[in-house]
Amino acid sequence: xxxxxxxxxxxxxxxxxxxxxxxxxxxxxxxxxxxxxxxxxxxxxxxxxxxxxxxxxxxxxxxxxxxxxxxxxxxxxxxxxxxxxxxxxxxxxxxxxxxxxxxxxxxxxxxxxxxxxxxxxxxxxxxxxxxxxxxxxxxxxxxxxxxxxxxxxxxxxxxxxxxxxxxxxxxxxxxxxxxxxxxxxxxxxxxxxxxxxxxxxxxxxxxxxxxxxxxxxxxxxxxxxxxxxxxxxxxxxxxxxxxxxxxxxxxxxxxxxxxxxxxxxxxxxxxxxxxxxxxxxxxxxxxxxxxxxxxxxxxxxxxxxxxxxxxxxxxxxxxxxxxxxxxxxxxxxxxxxxxxxxxxxxxxxxxxxxxxxxxxxxxxxxxxxxxxxxxxxxxxxxxxxxxxxxxxxxxxxxxxxxxxxxxxxxxxxxxxx
Amino acid sequence: xxxxxxxxxxxxxxxxxxxxxxxxxxxxxxxxxxxxxxxxxxxxxxxxxxxxxxxxxxxxxxxxxxxxxxxxxxxxxxxxxxxxxxxxxxxxxxxxxxxxxxxxxxxxxxxxxxxxxxxxxxxxxxxxxxxxxxxxxxxxxxxxxxxxxxxx
Numbered sequence: 001x002x003x004x005x006x007x008x009x010x011x012x013x014x015x016x017x018x019x020x021x022x023x024x025x026x027x028x029x030x031x032x033x034x035x036x037x038x039x040x041x042x043x044x045x046x047x048x049x050x051x052x053x054x055x056x057x058x059x060x061x062x063x064x065x066x067x068x069x070x071x072x073x074x075x076x077x078x079x080x081x082x083x084x085x086x087x088x089x090x091x092x093x094x095x096x097x098x099x100x101x102x103x104x105x106x107x108x109x110x111x112x113x114x115x116x117x118x119x120x121x122x123x124x125x126x127x128x129x130x131x132x133x134x135x136x137x138x139x140x141x142x143x144x145x146x147x148x149x150x151x152x153x154x155x156x157x158x159x160x161x162x163x164x165x166x167x168x169x170x171x172x173x174x175x176x177x178x179x180x181x182x183x184x185x186x187x188x189x190x191x192x193x194x195x196x197x198x199x200x201x202x203x204x205x206x207x208x209x210x211x212x213x214x215x216x217x218x219x220x221x222x223x224x225x226x227x228x229x230x231x232x233x234x235x236x237x238x239x240x241x242x243x244x245x246x247x248x249x250x251x252x253x254x255x256x257x258x259x260x261x262x263x264x265x266x267x268x269x270x271x272x273x274x275x276x277x278x279x280x281x282x283x284x285x286x287x288x289x290x291x292x293x294x295x296x297x298x299x300x301x302x303x304x305x306x307x308x309x310x311x312x313x314x315x316x317x318x319x320x321x322x323x324x325x326x327x328x329x330x331x332x333x334x335x336x337x338x339x340x341x342x343x344x345x346x347x348x349x350x351x352x353x354x355x356x357x358x359x360x361x362x363x364x365x366x367x368x369x370x371x372x373x374x375x376x377x378x379x380x381x382x383x384x385x386x387x388x389x390x391x392x393x394x395x396x397x398x399x400x401x402x403x404x405x406x407x408x409x410x411x412x413x414x415x416x417x
Numbered sequence: 418x419x420x421x422x423x424x425x426x427x428x429x430x431x432x433x434x435x436x437x438x439x440x441x442x443x444x445x446x447x448x449x450x451x452x453x454x455x456x457x458x459x460x461x462x463x464x465x466x467x468x469x470x471x472x473x474x475x476x477x478x479x480x481x482x483x484x485x486x487x488x489x490x491x492x493x494x495x496x497x498x499x500x501x502x503x504x505x506x507x508x509x510x511x512x513x514x515x516x517x518x519x520x521x522x523x524x525x526x527x528x529x530x531x532x533x534x535x536x537x538x539x540x541x542x543x544x545x546x547x548x549x550x551x552x553x554x555x556x557x558x559x560x561x562x563x564x565x566x567x568x569x
Contacts, residue, residue: 354483356456360424360544373457386457386481416430416484 012315014307016398022047022303023396033366036401041186041214041345041392042370043236046300050240053299058292065291066265066282080291083298084281090301091212091231092222093248100254100281101289104245105213106136108232109180111247111284112209113140115257116230117178120207123149125177128206130155130163130192131382132185135375137211141180155181157382161188161337168197172204179208183215187376187390188337189320189345191215198228207253213237213245217394218316218343220309223248235293240300244293254280261286312395316344319393319402326406332413336383344393347374350409352416355387358409362389365408367401423537424544425484432488437495438477451554451566453546458482460490462554471502476555483547489535490551496532502559504528509552516545 020026025045028035037045057079063072065080081096088096102108117140121127127141131154145152153176155168163181172179179201184191194210201208209230215221217238223231230249236242259266259277263286268276277283304312323346327333332351350358359371370390373380380387391405442448442463450461460480467474476498478490493512497505511527514520518539522529538548546568557566 354487356483356544356547357425357485360541372455377457380457386459415425416433 012318013311014315014395016315016396019307020396020398022049024048024051026396030366030368031364036365036367036397036404038391038393038397038401038405039368039370040217040394040397041237041374041390043242044217044239044394045396046239046241046296047303049303050296050299054241054292054296057295062292064288076291079298080289080294083294083301086298086301087246088248090221090305091216091233091248092224094224095251097279097281098248098251098254099246100249100284101244101246101294102232102284103243103290104234104236105134105211105232108230108245108247109136109209109211110140111260112230112232112249113144115260115284116207116253117141117144118148119256119258121145121148121150121177124175125150126153126171126173126175127151128153128155128168128171128176128179128181128201130181131157132161132163132188132190132376132379133180133182134186134211134213135377136213137180137182138378141178150177151175154378157190160339161185161190161383162339162341163190163192163197165193165196169200172200172206174205176201176204176206179206180211181209182211182213184218184343184345185337185376185379186214186345187374187379187388188339188347189342189392190337190339191219191341191343193341194228195226198226202227214343214345217304217312218309219313229253235297235300238297238300239304240297241290241293243290244297249280251280254284257284259283259286263287307395315395316393319397319399320344320346322399323391323393323402323405326402327409330406330409330413332417333409336385336388345390346392347388347390349385349388350413350416353412355389357416358389358412361412361415362405362408365404365411367405367408369405423534424541426534426537428492428531428534429484429488432491433484436478436487436491438491438498439479440477441479442475442477447558447561449554449558449562449566451550451557451568453482453486453550453568455546455569456483458486458547458550460486460550460554462490462494462551462558464555464558466502466559473497473500473502473505478551478554482550485538485544485547486550489548492532493551493555496530497555505559506556508532509556512552513549515539516548 063076065077085096087099198208207229210228212233216233232247234245266286336347355371445463446466447464463477465475476494516538522533
């Protein structure tokens with residue numbers, strides 16, 4: 001195995017074979033081949049403990065939250081709020097009430113754009129995003145700017161896919177209300193210097209939102225240390241069920257904001273004439289929340305915390321190094337995005353085959369990768385490609401799977417040449 | 418090669434490498450721009466239609482896309498050139514039904530000729546739009562659609 005050449009596997013603190021046994025899906029075969037799952041930036045699979053906890057909760061402990069005065073409801077409420085505490089601890093939030101649950105990052109950003117943006121962004125104001133955002137961190141701001149007569153400004157990137165920080169500094173001015181950038185680009189894997197972005201944004205008097213959809217599963221997050229105003233995340237990208245995610249926000253900001261979705265559970269009092277709103281986070285969680293999914297998220301956080309985000313990050317970096325070297329040796333393959341600080345995501349294009357053909361062909365070998373624009377069309381436009389093939393790795397991937405990826409890509413090139 | 422699926426047959430790979438009618442038609446009587454927003458495929462179909470005779474004198478395409486969409490466009494243009502508008506609409510309808518799995522060219526009557534090799538697409542629902550983009554765009558051109566045609 002190439003491992004013996006690199007020594008990479010022996011350096012890892014993780015027992016990968018043991019980790020893989022925690023994920024039932026990984027023992028599947030696809031088209032008669034062992035599944036090689038490399039679409040983790042899109043969504044991740046669930047460990048047995050999450051699957052089991054969700055089943056157990058639904059079977060034995062499920063109840064409505066924050067409503068009933070009977071045992072089942074009180075117990076479910078307790079567990080629901082316990083999960084909120086786990087999220088708060090996981091991202092380093094000082095107070096669990098600063099965590100608002102949403103369906104995921106998309107809804108989280110929309111919540112901030114709606115509740116914060118519609119209140120504090122006015123005509124002539126400016127919002128800064130970057131050229132390598134997911135559509136979920138572009139469209140809500142475009143809509144807000146259009147509605148308010150505000151201006152959307154964009155931090156450019158260099159040819160390696162890194163934000164050009166000097167240009168960012170030039171964009172900041174007294175009109176800047178908000179800066180919204182991702183921590184890690186889902187299309188290129190670039191890890192952005194968010195601490196510096198936040199500090200400079202604050203110096204200009206702006207609030208800063210970090211889209212953490214790609215960073216929360218892969219690196220230790222400390223919102224207190226980052227000093228971000230909002231940090232958004234998705235459960236299904238961190239080994240939890242889909243349909244749950246959330247946003248950390250500073251309490252004084254939450255308190256200054258009006259509701260996004262209105263209805264039950266977000267009120268203090270309702271008469272037919274007037275409604276007063278509940279305190280955060282309830283103010284932003286109208287309706288019955290996805291209770292079971294929240295419980296599953298809590299268990300997923302327990303799981304990755306036990307494995308250790310530092311261990312996860314270190315191992316995924318060695319996977320990235322290995323894959324970058326393997327793919328770099330293939331003639332006719334070009335990696336898009338070569339930032340110095342990069343997460344375990346590799347986007348590439350082949351001279352002879354379109355990304356959709358590549359992903360369909362790799363699928364025949366049991367390899368799941370994403371071919372497309374990754375909901376980041378402005379990134380594709382910047383790099384002059386209609387789409388890329390993206391292999392995104394998680395800590396349950398192994399070196400042998402990357403060997404299989406490289407071999408399968410070579411087969412595609414041979415067939416299409 | 419171990420890829421024994423119907424998706425990437427030699428004919429499709431050949432058309433992908435050397436597409437037919439991959440050019441613009443100057444002074445086209447009909448043209449239309451089509452996109453597949455799901456994957457970013459983007460093409461324009463040009464036609465020179467003899468409206469008195471109701472015949473497609475020339476048809477071509479330009480754009481970017483995967484092998485399936487390129488081969489489908491290439492084979493469509495080669496197949497429709499010289500055909501009547503009426504026939505072309507019937508063939509569009511049959512092709513569309515075939516890739517959706519609603520028409521089996523092995524069991525039902527059709528006018529698809531060698532286009533029936535796209536039958537295998539029905540087993541790959543995520544790729545049917547790759548095969549049908551050119552066809553939808555061609556119909557858009559005939560209908561003088563001024564807006565972009567989308568597969569969504």
